[in-house]
Amino acid sequence: MSTRSSQELGSTRHFARKVLTHTGPLESSLGSFEPTGRRQETRYCSVMRVKDGKVVEGRDYYDAASIVQQLGLVS
Template identity: 45%
Template sequence: MTDPAHGGGPLDVLERMLPLLRDKDLDALADLYTEDAVHELPFAPPGAPRRIEGRERIREYFSSTLAHVPLEFHAFHPVAVNPAADPQVVVAEYDAEGVAAPTGRRFTVRYLWVLRVVDGRIAEWRDYWNPSQILDLQG
């Protein structure tokens, strides 16, 4: 059964994620995951995890790593959002706009996400982005 507090399908969950990402409300973002969720970062830079298993480990990663990334996101603009043949999956491409806090530089970074949602929660998120672009923004 779907948890109404977390929305239904992948498009609903995607819409709930965006303001949480923008506002860096990472604890609430972690709450959107299933207990046994997997977050994959196929292009993570050296030393960063490429696969994180379990909601609490994902929460730890968010609080220990993402919370300290000095990027301020102002908006996420959809480039393409496509439901997959599997009704639990959506493929979403977004441009994130914001400011790099250390330099004051404005940026636009492209993200590609593949989300699988089960019972209104993220069961799997494959998060594709260009790590060198993010690292360059940090100064």
């Protein structure tokens, strides 16, 4: 797995891209999917709320449909 990211210091914004190979079961709300061995690239955004220098809340946003399409789980 490789991860590239950029971050603004002193900000709550973090943007990143991950490149993964599906080598283990993928657990999702739609069930479990066996490994495909396919490469998959995801762009995502993590939004975090920081209080007193500590992350107190965080959310990740990404396109789940793109992930399962790249892995060949849907057409």
